[in-house]
Amino acid sequence: MEDQLSSLIYDWNLHGEAQPERPAKRIEFDDETLRDGLQSPSVSDPSLDDKIRILHFMERIGVDTADIGLPGAGPHVQKTVERLAIEIRDNKMKIAPNCAGRTHEKDIRPIAEISQRVGIPIAVAAFIGSSPIRQFAEEWDLDWIIGQATQAIRFAVAEGLPVMFVSEDTVRAKPEHVEKLYTAAIEAGAERICLCDTVGHATPWGTTNLVTFARQIVAKVNPAVKIDWHGHADRGLGVVNSIAAIQAGVDRVHGCALGIGERVGNTALDLLMVNLKLMGWIDNDLTALPEYVRFVSEVTHVPLVDQYPVFGRDAFRTGTGVHAAAIIKAKKKGSEWLADRVYSGVPAALFGLEQIIEVGPMSGLSNVIYWLAAHEYPADEDLTNEIFAKAKASTRVLTDQQLHDTVAHWALRRLKAQTSEQRTAATV
Numbered sequence: 001m002e003d004q005l006s007s008l009i010y011d012w013n014l015h016g017e018a019q020p021e022r023p024a025k026r027i028e029f030d031d032e033t034l035r036d037g038l039q040s041p042s043v044s045d046p047s048l049d050d051k052i053r054i055l056h057f058m059e060r061i062g063v064d065t066a067d068i069g070l071p072g073a074g075p076h077v078q079k080t081v082e083r084l085a086i087e088i089r090d091n092k093m094k095i096a097p098n099c100a101g102r103t104h105e106k107d108i109r110p111i112a113e114i115s116q117r118v119g120i121p122i123a124v125a126a127f128i129g130s131s132p133i134r135q136f137a138e139e140w141d142l143d144w145i146i147g148q149a150t151q152a153i154r155f156a157v158a159e160g161l162p163v164m165f166v167s168e169d170t171v172r173a174k175p176e177h178v179e180k181l182y183t184a185a186i187e188a189g190a191e192r193i194c195l196c197d198t199v200g201h202a203t204p205w206g207t208t209n210l211v212t213f214a215r216q217i218v219a220k221v222n223p224a225v226k227i228d229w230h231g232h233a234d235r236g237l238g239v240v241n242s243i244a245a246i247q248a249g250v251d252r253v254h255g256c257a258l259g260i261g262e263r264v265g266n267t268a269l270d271l272l273m274v275n276l277k278l279m280g281w282i283d284n285d286l287t288a289l290p291e292y293v294r295f296v297s298e299v300t301h302v303p304l305v306d307q308y309p310v311f312g313r314d315a316f317r318t319g320t321g322v323h324a325a326a327i328i329k330a331k332k333k334g335s336e337w338l339a340d341r342v343y344s345g346v347p348a349a350l351f352g353l354e355q356i357i358e359v360g361p362m363s364g365l366s367n368v369i370y371w372l373a374a375h376e377y378p379a380d381e382d383l384t385n386e387i388f389a390k391a392k393a394s395t396r397v398l399t400d401q402q403l404h405d406t407v408a409h410w411a412l413r414r415l416k417a418q419t420s421e422q423r424t425a426a427t428v
Helices: 002-008 048-060 075-090 105-118 132-138 142-158 175-188 204-221 238-248 269-279 289-300 321-332 365-374 381-393 400-427
Strands: 028-031 065-067 096-102 123-129 163-168 192-197 226-231 252-255
Touching: 028 269, 048 075, 048 289, 075 096, 075 105, 096 105, 105 123, 105 142, 123 132, 123 142, 123 192, 142 163, 142 175, 163 175, 163 226, 175 192, 175 204, 192 204, 204 226, 204 238, 226 238, 238 252, 238 269, 252 269, 269 289, 321 365, 365 381, 381 400
Parallel strands: 028 065, 028 252, 065 096, 096 123, 123 163, 163 192, 192 226, 226 252
Antiparallel strands: none
């Protein structure tokens, strides 16, 4: 039946000249929630137990790798990183750990020591600024940056660690600098390079231009090297830039749950995965994604706003009469598939959620009737009209508690009236 109903949607995303093809290679995900995400000025640092639970959520949604911290920050981070690595080892998790570190031996050495103690490889994400503006502010020159990077990468490789070279602010770096940096990093032993939109400057076409350029470098120096994309959301383009990067040929994309991170945050990994799932580019089971997003919101004290796409409270709620009527009619046709799409661009069920019909000032009688039926209350005309009148007099959607209270008061009045009638009849 769903195959027949699918013809009711003419999908402009799938028809016309602008048609991105599904990448031939599998898309990889690196979750930065436990490192870059926690650099947000608004977050609360979760407990170690909560971080372990976050790690298991990543595993459930099919994340490939996770940045589990920056051990160079001190002993307290080193302790956390080691415990998370032990959790991965002891539970034989598929997710692979990596740690951020500046291109300096003192940041990389703790990663190597933790890896040796735990007995599993921990990749090094060695980062340093690359743009002229960063060079000017820091009083660095390109030769010094290259020297720092190559020395750090060689040290990590000698310690038996996989290395990803991360050039901060790549989207504002000169092409000749990018080429020299990546060539030196790859020749020093980096297995991956990471293109960074550190300040959220890029547009989708800028992203495509940079990825295309980086692929040319890799093809020339070592085609086996993989390319990552790490984008921030300062212009609200984090998700679309990541999609552009995938289309342009990167191997792995980074993001954080709820998009938390520096300033306004990183790419929202949850929304990126939702879009890739809807595009048919990934096959991950994302039914645990809502719980993951809500949990991160809870333990970091970053509000999950009602209007947040897909996972916010309002994502699948409607109190509007026209919208609700269409959903109800679809349900009456016996098709949850239809009800999930008639007024929604995102099928709620695909992510373990459902359409919700509320009662408020913009509602029709159908909203009231549906709510009563959903809560197994009688579709009494007087009750329906009473709730409808109350909704129209309200300035916002009525809560379930308000509706339950209205039904209870109506039932009590009705019971009193019936009792009074019975007494009158007995007297007569």
